[in-house]
Amino acid sequence: MRLVIVSNRLPVTVVMHDGNVELREAVGGLATAIKSFLRASDGGKALGFSEVLWVGWSGVKAEAETAEVKKRLREAGLVPVSLTGEEVNLFYEGFCNATLWPLFHGFTVYTVFEAKFWDAYVRVNQKFAEVVSSLTEPGDFVWVHDYHLMLLPAMLRDASPELAVGFFLHIPFPPAEIYQLLPPSWRAAMLDGVLGADLVGFHVHEYVNNFLRSVARFLGYRLEGGVVQVGRRRARVGAFPISVEFDFFHGAAERPEVKVQMEELRQRLRGLKVVFSIDRLDYTKGVLNRLRAWERFLKEHPEWRRRATFVLVVVPSRTGVAQYEVMRREIEREVGKINGEFGEVDWVPVVYISRFIPTETLLALYSTADVALITPLKDGMNLVAKEYVSSRRDCRGVLILSETAGAAQELLEALIVNPNDESGVAEAIHKALTMSEEEQCRRITRMQSRLRQHDVVKWAVDFIQAMAVAYADNKTAVEPVRRLEGEALKELVAQFAGARRRLVVLDYDGTLVPHYPYAYQAVPDPDLKRLLSDLAALPETYVAVVSGRGRDFLESWLGDLPIFLAAEHGAYIKEPGGGWAPLFPFDMQWKDAVRKIMEDFVALAPGSYIEEKTSSLAWHFRNVEPEIGEAAANRLVEALRDMVGGAGAAVLRGKKVVEVRPAGVNKGAAAKLLTERLTPDFLLVAGDDDTDEEMFKALPEAFSIKVGRGETAARYTTPSYRSLREVLRLLAEVKR
Ligand code: GDG
Numbered sequence: 001m002r003l004v005i006v007s008n009r010l011p012v013t014v015v016m017h018d019g020n021v022e023l024r025e026a027v028g029g030l031a032t033a034i035k036s037f038l039r040a041s042d043g044g045k046a047l048g049f050s051e052v053l054w055v056g057w058s059g060v061k062a063e064a065e066t067a068e069v070k071k072r073l074r075e076a077g078l079v080p081v082s083l084t085g086e087e088v089n090l091f092y093e094g095f096c097n098a099t100l101w102p103l104f105h106g107f108t109v110y111t112v113f114e115a116k117f118w119d120a121y122v123r124v125n126q127k128f129a130e131v132v133s134s135l136t137e138p139g140d141f142v143w144v145h146d147y148h149l150m151l152l153p154a155m156l157r158d159a160s161p162e163l164a165v166g167f168f169l170h171i172p173f174p175p176a177e178i179y180q181l182l183p184p185s186w187r188a189a190m191l192d193g194v195l196g197a198d199l200v201g202f203h204v205h206e207y208v209n210n211f212l213r214s215v216a217r218f219l220g221y222r223l224e225g226g227v228v229q230v231g232r233r234r235a236r237v238g239a240f241p242i243s244v245e246f247d248f249f250h251g252a253a254e255r256p257e258v259k260v261q262m263e264e265l266r267q268r269l270r271g272l273k274v275v276f277s278i279d280r281l282d283y284t285k286g287v288l289n290r291l292r293a294w295e296r297f298l299k300e301h302p303e304w305r306r307r308a309t310f311v312l313v314v315v316p317s318r319t320g321v322a323q324y325e326v327m328r329r330e331i332e333r334e335v336g337k338i339n340g341e342f343g344e345v346d347w348v349p350v351v352y353i354s355r356f357i358p359t360e361t362l363l364a365l366y367s368t369a370d371v372a373l374i375t376p377l378k379d380g381m382n383l384v385a386k387e388y389v390s391s392r393r394d395c396r397g398v399l400i401l402s403e404t405a406g407a408a409q410e411l412l413e414a415l416i417v418n419p420n421d422e423s424g425v426a427e428a429i430h431k432a433l434t435m436s437e438e439e440q441c442r443r444i445t446r447m448q449s450r451l452r453q454h455d456v457v458k459w460a461v462d463f464i465q466a467m468a469v470a471y472a473d474n475k476t477a478v479e480p481v482r483r484l485e486g487e488a489l490k491e492l493v494a495q496f497a498g499a500r501r502r503l504v505v506l507d508y509d510g511t512l513v514p515h516y517p518y519a520y521q522a523v524p525d526p527d528l529k530r531l532l533s534d535l536a537a538l539p540e541t542y543v544a545v546v547s548g549r550g551r552d553f554l555e556s557w558l559g560d561l562p563i564f565l566a567a568e569h570g571a572y573i574k575e576p577g578g579g580w581a582p583l584f585p586f587d588m589q590w591k592d593a594v595r596k597i598m599e600d601f602v603a604l605a606p607g608s609y610i611e612e613k614t615s616s617l618a619w620h621f622r623n624v625e626p627e628i629g630e631a632a633a634n635r636l637v638e639a640l641r642d643m644v645g646g647a648g649a650a651v652l653r654g655k656k657v658v659e660v661r662p663a664g665v666n667k668g669a670a671a672k673l674l675t676e677r678l679t680p681d682f683l684l685v686a687g688d689d690d691t692d693e694e695m696f697k698a699l700p701e702a703f704s705i706k707v708g709r710g711e712t713a714a715r716y717t718t719p720s721y722r723s724l725r726e727v728l729r730l731l732a733e734v735k736r
Helices: 029-040 067-075 085-104 115-135 152-159 184-194 205-218 246-250 256-269 287-300 322-342 359-368 383-391 422-433 437-453 456-478 486-498 526-537 551-558 591-604 626-644 667-678 690-698 721-732
Strands: 002-009 012-017 020-025 051-057 078-080 141-145 164-168 199-202 227-230 233-239 273-280 308-315 350-353 371-374 398-402 415-417 502-506 541-546 564-567 572-574 580-582 609-612 617-620 649-654 657-662 682-687 703-707 716-718
Touching: 002 115, 012 067, 020 067, 029 456, 051 115, 067 078, 085 115, 115 152, 115 184, 141 152, 141 456, 152 164, 152 184, 164 456, 184 205, 199 205, 199 456, 205 233, 205 626, 233 456, 246 383, 246 437, 256 359, 273 287, 273 359, 273 383, 273 422, 287 308, 287 322, 287 422, 308 322, 322 350, 359 383, 371 383, 371 422, 383 398, 383 437, 398 422, 398 437, 415 422, 486 682, 486 721, 502 667, 526 541, 526 721, 541 667, 551 564, 551 572, 564 667, 572 667, 591 609, 591 617, 591 626, 626 649, 626 657, 667 682, 667 690, 682 690, 690 703, 703 721, 716 721
Parallel strands: 002 051, 002 141, 051 078, 141 164, 164 199, 199 233, 273 308, 273 371, 308 350, 371 398, 398 415, 502 541, 502 682, 541 564, 682 703, 703 716
Antiparallel strands: 012 020, 227 233, 564 572, 572 580, 609 617, 617 657, 649 657
16 A cells, blocks of 8 residues: 655755756655654554655656656656646646635735636646556555645546545635635536545634535535535545644754854844744735834834844745735835834844745744744744744743634634734734743743644644545445446446347436536437437337426427436326326325425525426525525425425425425336336436436336446446447447
8 A cells, every 4th residue: 555645846856967967855844744754654654555655746847857857756756747838837827826826815816817727727637647547556545735736636536436535735725705706617626626535634624614615505515514425425524734843843952053053143143132034925924014013013112123123034936926026026125114214233123034044044043033923914824833833942932923824723822913903913022022931931831732742743644544534434335336338338238139128217417418507408419319219219129218307398309209208207207109197196285385385485595496397396595505595495394394294295305405296206106117017128227316316226127327426326337428328329229
């Protein structure tokens, strides 16, 4: 069993000089986290993995990725996915960084919606899927990371159903109202993509809830606590807050190379109090707001001038993107303004560093700074806050932290601020600089004991263990059904050819034609009509379309074919060339009373509506807010059950619909009646949704085929209406 980590970037930078290839370790949240986990788990062996591979882009454009580069990566357990320059442009800089990054952090005005970015996103995710599928075997664990690869879990699931797949998002998942801004087909594909995983992880419960709300709202899947029912599989969703390697940071101040730098820093700063921050250059990190709060602090508390300095490190990232360039200039202008206004010959209010700093320097700053000022406008977690707290050896130091960073939900003893509240942040700086040593120690100790227990190794182990449980759960649910292909398909054709009398029972929407947004669009195309006629023209071969639709629709579009039709879930049946007759005599006395109650619920839940058929009434609520709709549906079902019990009607709760029909009427009863009447020795039944399951259950002897994904009592599955048509075409062409 192997563990395959998949992320956009491999954890190395490829450096070429004089024709030589050098792999340099990359510093970054994910790379560091996984490395800590591998060190602590004996390269994954402690958890039962025979090998660990890492799949990702090497950072070198495909055009420059030589055989030597590939070989060196492979030797290090790294498998590159090659991206062309254009793909890097449209996928990485486009959809990832110009669409998903701003949108998921709530920066809606920065968000770019470009069809060609989306197309590249789909293509690149597919590329990743191909590479991962070519490496893995059933039972391997694949852990997919972050917003670059949200389509990948479902693609992997389709290609190799027996993989254990986990997905973790490192940035926030936005509220449904913001997620809704993505075009409908993109937002649905991304949710479905993520739900291909057995386990989906976020940093904090807020993002879990946001995600589940979007799933309910845009996909309508059934939720039970943190579990989403995705067809026959279940995707578990939970919070797994990432953390840091506590011992590494806590031991830093003891290491000689860090000690030297700490000493140097102290000498240079000559007793000044130090306020410190470090971020990648990014608009989400709130650097400008922070500078303004520092300026305000210096204005309102002049006693601190010459006594405190702000060391601001901003590490360049995403260089070349115009927005980032503008931001860099704005930061520089603000730093210049503050230093110009308040600075003295021997005192600089803001020490600004705009480059990557070596780890020893960072550790020395963490250990020396009196205050860490971490004020992102929005941040998935923020590891810098956790690193600062972990690094303190002297039981001193104050953390000021935005309430909008995921870390604020664990680091409760920090001075929690709102990053837009300039005066609140300025006050927090003052409070931090004047806090007693006892209070600093009390706060730091509590936070450290939490971080010691919940370090990054625990994060990875917790996730992988939860993934194993989710996978085992799904494995038992998924095993029994087979795809209708290869031997199974040959067997079907052979039995059909050798039969004396055949009956083919087919659902309509989703089975013979795609599901369209509006029901009236789903009219049969000439190919479909030809296919059904050809089948029915075979000797002793009967074809029946059994649908939830009304009689008029079926009559007007399929009435001219020599086939059986069953309308309204089998309430009415029509023989080829004959008239409609009820499945059995049923009583419709209940209809007026049911309509009246449903009308009350339409008023109660705006957006819902009633559909009336001859034999049934349905209340649809797919356009209602999910929480309101589900709650109203529960109450409606209760009210209706009390009322129609004994009146010969049944209340059914479907997907976003509550329906009342004559008791005993369902597609299963209709299919059974046809079978008893026609006594075939070959029986095929195909359908795609819950109501078709009644047919599969009523006719266990049939060749039953479920179209699409999902839980089913059918014996076989086929991916789409198209593949089912291909099967039917094979049957229509058997020798007479
Ligand atoms: C994303 C999410 C989430 C930074 N500059 C230097 C340097 N670093 C190291 C820090 C820290 C890491 O990089 C930055 O991690 P953050 O968590 O602060 O932020 P993002 O890069 O935006 O990461 C974030 C994270 O993923 C993990 O899930 O927490 O919310 O946005 O480890 O120490 N290290 C060195 N020199 C630098 O100049 N040596």
